[in-house]
Amino acid sequence: MSDDPARPAAAQAGRLEIDGVSKTFGDVVALADVSLGVGAGEFVTILGPSGSGKTTLLKVIAGFETAETGSIRVDGSEVTDLDPARRNIGMVFQNYALFPHLSVARNVGYPLAMRGMAKGELARRVADALEMVELGGMAERLPKQLSGGQQQRVALARATVFQPRLLLLDEPFGALDRKLRDQMQLEVRRLQRRLGLTTLFITHDQEEALIMSDRIAVMANGRLQQVGPPLEIYEAPANPFIADFIGESNIFSGLVEAGGEGVLSVRLDDGASIQVPSRFDLAARVGQRVRVMVRPERFVDLNVGSVPAMVNRIDGLVAESAYVGVSDKYRISTAAGLQVLVRLPSGPSSRRYRPGERICAGFHAADARLIEVE
Amino acid sequence: MRGPKKQRPVGVGRILLRLTSGVVFAFLMLPLLVLFPISFSSGSYLRFPPPGFSLKWYARYFGDVAWIDATYRSLEVGAATTALALLLGIPLAFGLARGRFRGRALIENGISAPIIVPHIVLSIAIYGLFSRLGLIGEWYGVAVAHTVLALPFVVIVLLAGLRDFDVNLELAARGLGAGRLAAVRTVTLPMLAPSVYSAAFLAFITSFDELVVAMFISGANMTLPKKMFDNILSEIEPTVAAVSAIQIVLISALLLLGTRLRRPAAAAMVR
Amino acid sequence: MSLSSGASRPRLGTARKQAGGFAFAFGGLALTLPALLLLLGLFALPLGRLFALSFAGGSLEWYEKALTGGLYTTILLRTFEIAAIVTACCLLIGYPVAFLLATTTPTWRAIGFAFVMLPLWTSVLVRTYAWMVLLGRNGIINRLLIDTGLMDQPLPLLNSKMAVVLGMVHVMLPFMILPIYSAVTRIDPDLEKAARGLGASTLRVVTTIYLPLTLRGIVAGVTLVFVVSLGFYITPALLGGGKVLMFAMVIEQQVREFLAWNFAGALSVILLVVTLLAFGVLNQGVARRLGD
Numbered sequence: 001m002s003d004d005p006a007r008p009a010a011a012q013a014g015r016l017e018i019d020g021v022s023k024t025f026g027d028v029v030a031l032a033d034v035s036l037g038v039g040a041g042e043f044v045t046i047l048g049p050s051g052s053g054k055t056t057l058l059k060v061i062a063g064f065e066t067a068e069t070g071s072i073r074v075d076g077s078e079v080t081d082l083d084p085a086r087r088n089i090g091m092v093f094q095n096y097a098l099f100p101h102l103s104v105a106r107n108v109g110y111p112l113a114m115r116g117m118a119k120g121e122l123a124r125r126v127a128d129a130l131e132m133v134e135l136g137g138m139a140e141r142l143p144k145q146l147s148g149g150q151q152q153r154v155a156l157a158r159a160t161v162f163q164p165r166l167l168l169l170d171e172p173f174g175a176l177d178r179k180l181r182d183q184m185q186l187e188v189r190r191l192q193r194r195l196g197l198t199t200l201f202i203t204h205d206q207e208e209a210l211i212m213s214d215r216i217a218v219m220a221n222g223r224l225q226q227v228g229p230p231l232e233i234y235e236a237p238a239n240p241f242i243a244d245f246i247g248e249s250n251i252f253s254g255l256v257e258a259g260g261e262g263v264l265s266v267r268l269d270d271g272a273s274i275q276v277p278s279r280f281d282l283a284a285r286v287g288q289r290v291r292v293m294v295r296p297e298r299f300v301d302l303n304v305g306s307v308p309a310m311v312n313r314i315d316g317l318v319a320e321s322a323y324v325g326v327s328d329k330y331r332i333s334t335a336a337g338l339q340v341l342v343r344l345p346s347g348p349s350s351r352r353y354r355p356g357e358r359i360c361a362g363f364h365a366a367d368a369r370l371i372e373v374e
Numbered sequence: 375m376r377g378p379k380k381q382r383p384v385g386v387g388r389i390l391l392r393l394t395s396g397v398v399f400a401f402l403m404l405p406l407l408v409l410f411p412i413s414f415s416s417g418s419y420l421r422f423p424p425p426g427f428s429l430k431w432y433a434r435y436f437g438d439v440a441w442i443d444a445t446y447r448s449l450e451v452g453a454a455t456t457a458l459a460l461l462l463g464i465p466l467a468f469g470l471a472r473g474r475f476r477g478r479a480l481i482e483n484g485i486s487a488p489i490i491v492p493h494i495v496l497s498i499a500i501y502g503l504f505s506r507l508g509l510i511g512e513w514y515g516v517a518v519a520h521t522v523l524a525l526p527f528v529v530i531v532l533l534a535g536l537r538d539f540d541v542n543l544e545l546a547a548r549g550l551g552a553g554r555l556a557a558v559r560t561v562t563l564p565m566l567a568p569s570v571y572s573a574a575f576l577a578f579i580t581s582f583d584e585l586v587v588a589m590f591i592s593g594a595n596m597t598l599p600k601k602m603f604d605n606i607l608s609e610i611e612p613t614v615a616a617v618s619a620i621q622i623v624l625i626s627a628l629l630l631l632g633t634r635l636r637r638p639a640a641a642a643m644v645r
Numbered sequence: 646m647s648l649s650s651g652a653s654r655p656r657l658g659t660a661r662k663q664a665g666g667f668a669f670a671f672g673g674l675a676l677t678l679p680a681l682l683l684l685l686g687l688f689a690l691p692l693g694r695l696f697a698l699s700f701a702g703g704s705l706e707w708y709e710k711a712l713t714g715g716l717y718t719t720i721l722l723r724t725f726e727i728a729a730i731v732t733a734c735c736l737l738i739g740y741p742v743a744f745l746l747a748t749t750t751p752t753w754r755a756i757g758f759a760f761v762m763l764p765l766w767t768s769v770l771v772r773t774y775a776w777m778v779l780l781g782r783n784g785i786i787n788r789l790l791i792d793t794g795l796m797d798q799p800l801p802l803l804n805s806k807m808a809v810v811l812g813m814v815h816v817m818l819p820f821m822i823l824p825i826y827s828a829v830t831r832i833d834p835d836l837e838k839a840a841r842g843l844g845a846s847t848l849r850v851v852t853t854i855y856l857p858l859t860l861r862g863i864v865a866g867v868t869l870v871f872v873v874s875l876g877f878y879i880t881p882a883l884l885g886g887g888k889v890l891m892f893a894m895v896i897e898q899q900v901r902e903f904l905a906w907n908f909a910g911a912l913s914v915i916l917l918v919v920t921l922l923a924f925g926v927l928n929q930g931v932a933r934r935l936g937d
Binding site: 385387391392394395398399401402403404405406408409412423461462463465466468469470472473474475477478481484485487488489490491492493494495496498499500501502503518519521522525529579582583585586590599602603606607614615618621622625626628629 | 675761872883906
């Protein structure tokens with residue numbers, strides 16, 4: 001791999017701007033006023049459940065669907081109505097869409113042939129691209145003679161060999177088993193960094209999104225819900241949908257009792273009172289109903305002697321318990337009937353609770369997140 | 375080496391099933407096989423067992439201008455029908471599979487009408503039209519009429535192929551820089567090739583075997599089935615058996631050759 | 646998808662019609678046009694004209710002639726009867742074959758399919774001729790019967806309803822086997838194991854699992870065989886020897902021998918209506934009951 005096929009750096013920056021794009025199918029709103037900017041070389045994941053409109057967004061960007069309103073620009077130039085063949089965007093389809101009747105080399109060479117590249121140059125570029133994805137010896141095979149992971153790499157090579165301005169990945173790991181998927185995730189990210197390719201990645205797998213992305217854009221019902229780095233999406237979800245969709249969460253509702261120095265005091269429906277950080281983007285006044293999220297793994301066992309007393313605490317009986325390796329998972333029922341999911345670190349020294357036992361778990365105010373004001 | 379496999383005992387039901395099927399297979403094949411000894415008979419009428427071996431009926435077929443003319447005409451009509459049916463049927467199938475226009479479902483359902491309408495009815499209808507147009511006895515008239523009969527089969531086979539085809543492949547080609555026609559030419563059509571071959575085979579056979587329409591509109595310029603029909607009615611001699619044997623051998627060869635191509639056709643007919 | 650939907654309220658950016666979608670909708674229709682023109686010219690119009698002839702002068706006299714007097718209604722009934730017998734025979738012997746093909750090993754399936762497909766691709770005329778050779782007065786079967794001393798007189802096998810039915814079953818059988826075969830292959834083989842595990846006998850497995858789940862294939866096969874049988878011409882003409890008249894033969898006779906176009910038109914309309922009715926009843930009626 002001494003002969004690196006990397007293009008002259010920043011020849012094509014690949015800055016993507018999506019501005020107010022909408023699309024409906026009959027009565028179904030697939031995209032509602034979607035706006036998103038992706039910086040050059042950035043890896044952005046569109047994360048959403050199936051039917052959220054994420055694939056439609058990708059198709060609109062690729063040119064396979066037409067936006068009804070709004071515009072799409074790459075490096076400042078309008079591509080909204082451009083023929084897909086002329087957009088210079090590489091795409092990896094969910095099932096790779098490798099041409100089954102063409103060899104690996106002819107698959108990878110396809111975009112170059114369509115651009116009228118001379119044979120010698122084409123062969124050299126194809127060889128480079130296959131070398132890059134470590135499939136140098138597979139050039140003459142047919143796609144069906146390759147494993148799932150190898151097919152994936154061919155798809156990647158084909159989508160990048162013509163130096164596209166943008167790379168689109170539509171749930172490319174869905175068909176792979178877990179181990180291969182973990183490996184391919186790292187490989188794709190490595191390749192993307194090396195080529196400096198602006199990449200839009202689509203998945204419904206939140207874990208995958210958290211691992212791979214520079215930024216995540218969460219999508220639901222055709223709208224972008226929140227855009228931000230993985231840490232922010234996980235720690236500070238903007239609304240109940242995101243809190244629920246990403247990771248495990250407890251969502252409590254209650255009334256604001258008092259507001260103070262960046263902290264709200266909320267009385268939960270079961271009577272307990274907890275402290276929650278206030279949000280500058282989500283004003284909550286005394287007397288309003290609010291919803292608060294706490295991640296199960298942020299709880300600590302208050303029965304263990306060395307833990308200082310906490311203001312935010314849940315008392316109840318263990319309704320269910322499960323050992324899941326890294327932690328013990330409990331469902332706790334409070335006296336007022338509130339159900340709380342709690343994960344406590346497992347280990348030889350930690351205490352294990354059985355169903356029916358009394359448990360007392362607490363969490364820091366900073367670990368609670370205000371997610372909705374009614 | 376395979377490991378020891380637990381053999382499931384073959385039940386009485388299964389044996390009965392095999393016996394019944396064996397009898398049915400014999401019923402299906404026997405009439406075809408019977409033609410061969412007859413065609414090699416040295417006797418001058420249909421006698422079984424044949425009194426002796428001879429090739430005289432084959433010689434008569436190949437030596438008779440009327441037979442060869444009819445064969446040639448049938449090949450010509452069949453080829454023209456095939457070309458015409460593909461020329462019209464491929465765009466039609468694409469339009470039906472991909473288009474989103476009003477009346478699409480109606481056209482798709484209506485396309486099998488020539489299969490359902492009794493051929494005799496269609497034949498006299500076309501006969502009426504052609505005699506006013508002076509097209510009786512013209513080989514291309516027969517080809518055009520046969521195209522009406524072949525078109526439904528062509529469209530059904532191609533539609534099945536197109537519906538099995540993953541549209542993402544065409545989209546992928548477009549995204550990789552292929553124009554709309556280039557994508558169809560380089561990706562869709564090559565992948566549809568088996569369906570196209572099956573459709574062509576079906577169209578050709580439909581025309582080559584067709585008798586009822588040809589009986590009315592081929593006039594004095596007979597097609598092979600018409601010549602065979604007249605021969606069966608007028609003479610009791612085994613030339614037809616020789617012609618039939620040749621046809622059966624050719625069809626078997628084509629089927630063996632195209633085991634791969636046959637599958638989509640069968641699948642479409644199953645639909 | 647209507648034209649106006651895209652042009653509704655423009656929001657941010659530019660509003661535009663679904664240009665791509667519209668172009669393709671139009672293109673799709675355009676692709677179908679040449680074939681539709683052919684079908685219009687050589688299918689719809691000639692049939693229409695034939696039907697118009699049957700009502701020539703605004704009178705129904707041709708229909709009156711066809712439907713009274715008993716001759717043509719008798720032939721119509723016989724046509725129905727023969728089609729029904731052929732359909733029943735095909736179903737009865739086709740189902741076991743389809744079932745075997747769907748459940749046997751790949752090798753046997755390939756061989757069995759060859760036995761079904763080779764006759765299917767051989768022309769109807771050739772096959773009918775073969776039956777004449779088999780059933781004729783000096784045909785193979787009579788020869789065998791006499792030579793082995795089982796009979797001393799040749800049996801009148803040819804020129805009978807039985808001969809017609811035999812020939813027609815031979816022609817139509819593959820069209821019954823194929824749809825049933827595909828219905829059987831779609832059944833999850835675990836269903837049979839499950840039923841057996843739950844205590845079902847072979848008979849119960851067939852009646853409670855296979856028959857209901859292959860009903861759609863049966864309906865498809867029965868519809869095709871019955872509808873096509875109604876319009877048969879070649880086989881009854883050759884194997885019936887003029888003694889077994891089917892409706893298509895009457896129509897041919899009227900045109901060829903009497904040039905009675907109006908009457909032939911009326912008979913054609915009757916055959917077509919009956920055929921379409923049969924098709925509709927078998928196909929739509931049963932499909933609806935199956936919850937399609």
